[in-house]
Amino acid sequence: xxxxxxxxxxxxxxxxxxxxxxxxxxxxxxxxxxxxxxxxxxxxxxxxxxxxxxxxxxxxxxxxxxxxxxxxxxxxxxxxxxxxxxxxxxxxxxxxxxxxxxxxxxxxxxxxxxxxxxxxxxxxxxxxxxxxxxxxxxxxxxxxxxxxxxxxxxxxxxxxxxxxxxxxxxxxxxxxxxxxxxxxxxxxxxxxxxxxxxxxxxxxxxxxxxxxxxxxxxxxxxxxxxxxxxxxxxxxxxxxxxxxxxxxxxxxxxxxxxxxxxxxxxxxxxxxxxxxxxxxxxxxxxxxxxxxxxxxxxxxxxxxxxxxxxxxxxxxxxxxxxxxxxxxxxxxxxxxxxxxxxxxxxxxxxxxxxxxxxxxxxxxxxxxxxxxxxxxxxxxxxxxxxxxxxxxxxxxxxxxxxxxxxxxxxxxxxxxxxxxxxxxxxxxxxxxxxxxxxxxxxxxxxxxxxxxxxxxxxxxxxxxxxxxxxxxxxxxxxxxxxxxxxxxxxxxxxxxxxxxxxxxxxxxxxxxxxxxxxxxxxxxxxxxxxxxxxxxxxxxxxxxxxxxxxxxxxxxxxxxxxxxxxxxxxxxxxxxxxxxxxxxxxxxxxxxxxxxxxxxxxxxxxxxxxxxxxxxxxxxxxxxxxxxxxxxxxxxxxxxxxxxxxxxxxxxxxxxxxxxxxxxxxxxxxxxxxx
Numbered sequence: 001x002x003x004x005x006x007x008x009x010x011x012x013x014x015x016x017x018x019x020x021x022x023x024x025x026x027x028x029x030x031x032x033x034x035x036x037x038x039x040x041x042x043x044x045x046x047x048x049x050x051x052x053x054x055x056x057x058x059x060x061x062x063x064x065x066x067x068x069x070x071x072x073x074x075x076x077x078x079x080x081x082x083x084x085x086x087x088x089x090x091x092x093x094x095x096x097x098x099x100x101x102x103x104x105x106x107x108x109x110x111x112x113x114x115x116x117x118x119x120x121x122x123x124x125x126x127x128x129x130x131x132x133x134x135x136x137x138x139x140x141x142x143x144x145x146x147x148x149x150x151x152x153x154x155x156x157x158x159x160x161x162x163x164x165x166x167x168x169x170x171x172x173x174x175x176x177x178x179x180x181x182x183x184x185x186x187x188x189x190x191x192x193x194x195x196x197x198x199x200x201x202x203x204x205x206x207x208x209x210x211x212x213x214x215x216x217x218x219x220x221x222x223x224x225x226x227x228x229x230x231x232x233x234x235x236x237x238x239x240x241x242x243x244x245x246x247x248x249x250x251x252x253x254x255x256x257x258x259x260x261x262x263x264x265x266x267x268x269x270x271x272x273x274x275x276x277x278x279x280x281x282x283x284x285x286x287x288x289x290x291x292x293x294x295x296x297x298x299x300x301x302x303x304x305x306x307x308x309x310x311x312x313x314x315x316x317x318x319x320x321x322x323x324x325x326x327x328x329x330x331x332x333x334x335x336x337x338x339x340x341x342x343x344x345x346x347x348x349x350x351x352x353x354x355x356x357x358x359x360x361x362x363x364x365x366x367x368x369x370x371x372x373x374x375x376x377x378x379x380x381x382x383x384x385x386x387x388x389x390x391x392x393x394x395x396x397x398x399x400x401x402x403x404x405x406x407x408x409x410x411x412x413x414x415x416x417x418x419x420x421x422x423x424x425x426x427x428x429x430x431x432x433x434x435x436x437x438x439x440x441x442x443x444x445x446x447x448x449x450x451x452x453x454x455x456x457x458x459x460x461x462x463x464x465x466x467x468x469x470x471x472x473x474x475x476x477x478x479x480x481x482x483x484x485x486x487x488x489x490x491x492x493x494x495x496x497x498x499x500x501x502x503x504x505x506x507x508x509x510x511x512x513x514x515x516x517x518x519x520x521x522x523x524x525x526x527x528x529x530x531x532x533x534x535x536x537x538x539x540x541x542x543x544x545x546x547x548x549x550x551x552x553x554x555x556x557x558x559x560x561x562x563x564x565x566x567x568x569x570x571x572x573x574x575x576x577x578x579x580x581x582x583x584x585x586x587x588x589x590x591x592x593x594x595x596x597x598x599x600x601x602x603x604x605x606x607x608x609x610x611x612x613x614x615x616x617x618x619x620x621x622x623x624x625x626x627x628x629x630x631x632x633x634x635x636x637x638x639x640x641x642x643x644x645x646x647x648x649x650x651x652x653x654x655x656x657x658x659x660x661x662x663x664x665x666x667x668x669x670x671x672x673x674x675x
Contacts, residue, residue, distance in 0.1 A: 045321025
């Protein structure tokens with residue numbers, strides 16, 4: 001096998017990525033030189049992104065390839081794509097131009113498979129791919145069916161104790177909701193037109209092979225109602241892509257001709273369906289397919305266990321992020337024995353600290369005191385973090401306190417079991433809007449971004465709000481389909497050009513005000529958008545702003561809500577003088593590097609130390625049956641505890657701490673009583 005790159009090419013790539021820094025270590029060189037289909041199993045902070053970027057840098061200098069092929073880079077979020085653009089500067093244009101493709105797995109499948117298939121199959125083009133909008137249509141169709149028709153689903157709940165209990169108690173509202181939820185979450189295998197409770201389940205619950213089945217006919221009517229509107233669920237998009245690939249054998253050859261190299265980043269976050277589709281369209285014997293990830297960090301996978309099992313992996317076991325003191329914790333707080341993990345000798349991580357408290361409200365103040373008092377070579381960790389934050393071009397907060405459960409949750413004793421126990425004002429901000437969920441109101445769409453101002457994002461959210469109003473008012477296009485942002489604006493441009501111009505001008509004004517506002521939701525913008533919806537918008541689309549669902553959507557919160565200072569979205573920040581500690585969920589900080597991280601125990605069935613106390617004491621985890629909630633907790637903890645460079649702290653209540661083996665803990669942790 002010819003090596004992927006020469007020593008000269010690797011040196012040039014290093015100088016682009018890491019000029020003035022040490023050379024690539026042997027494990028990274030092995031990955032860079034690899035020129036065959038392999039999996040790369042990378043530990044937290046291993047520098048895998050830099051290795052991938054080095055390979056892209058080498059390839060970009062060789063382009064165009066003689067055979068006209070290109071490279072394909074697939075990720076799960078646009079964060080990685082933005083990093084490629086930032087690191088490559090002007091050269092990024094080459095990587096994002098034909099015949100190359102750099103984007104998310106979702107956008108790749110939509111562009112090359114889902115949209116072409118749907119538009120050739122359906123008499124109407126695809127409107128959007130959105131779970132919430134699809135579920136609204138499915139839910140409405142379900143509600144329109146009779147109780148008699150819904151009996152077609154009864155046999156699917158024979159083993160469901162909650163369902164049987166609801167029937168015994170004659171809680172028909174619960175029964176109906178359980179059936180509706182089942183239909184919304186049903187997986188549709190497009191290729192064979194079969195329905196499953198979820199992808200990978202067996203056997204199917206209905207099939208086109210038996211079109212006389214009441215269950216099939218019911219699901220075909222209700223589940224496909226969103227399809228008929230041109231609105232797909234995200235899983236539908238992958239099912240369609242898989243059907244296309246299986247139906248047209250030439251698809252695989254086409255992709256193998258188009259791309260010479262395929263790199264998949266953060267592959268551990270892929271679902272079984274996504275992996276199946278990618279394996280179907282890319283022949284690993286004809287195309288070099290390299291998958292980068294860490295199965296220990298698969299916290300976004302809703303299927304439970306990580307769908308990705310590394311095959312003949314190249315390891316990146318040495319972290320550049322933290323020292324051995326933090327690595328010691330991660331060797332056992334992991335879903336497997338992680339003894340191969342190595343820390344970075346050059347990073348002076350202090351011994352992890354277990355903060356034992358009796359009052360959760362005292363944890364953050366004590367953590368702040370700890371940051372100011374704990375020193376590395378005479379400099380406090382608070383000052384080290386502050387200096388690194390100043391050097392960051394975005395000046396991001398780099399001290400975090402994170403927990404698993406962000407949603408407000410109260411136990412039988414009346415105590416919070418979530419992040420709110422430590423920080424009552426915590427708001428669990430989701431990065432994605434859910435415009436078609438009933439609880440969401442206009443305020444949701446007008447909030448400033450949690451990280452930085454993004455004018456295009458604000459504009460899209462306002463347009464989402466307008467489309468959401470049309471959905472709630474059941475306003476449709478002439479062909480009976482619901483509006484999308486694009487079709488709504490096209491309609492206004494053609495039929496009401498004066499209002500179209502007015503709206504585009506207002507959008508610019510609203511976005512500018514949001515960017516410049518110091519409040520979470522700008523009161524003037526809220527009132528102006530509300531007025532537009534209630535007058536011009538309602539008149540054009542012929543609905544009444546007085547109907548209940550619209551009144552609820554436009555309902556204003558108490559006046560003081562709009563007077564809460566935003567201060568660059570720092571309302572989830574604990575302050576002690578100039579020291580700032582951001583409070584967040586573990587899921588929201590995945591992929592980040594912190595100067596210091598505090599893990600806050602929350603309760604997901606049990607508190608974390610009740611799930612894996614032995615691992616905190618240094619014993620590798622051994623899987624046992626009946627411990628289904630331990631693995632998710634270990635994965636989340638592993639992600640959280642692997643964020644910091646210098647200081648890792650773990651907050652635990654004294655009652656739970658007293659159950660653990662203190663002698664074993666003290667070999668790994670410094671014990672600190674929170675006062």
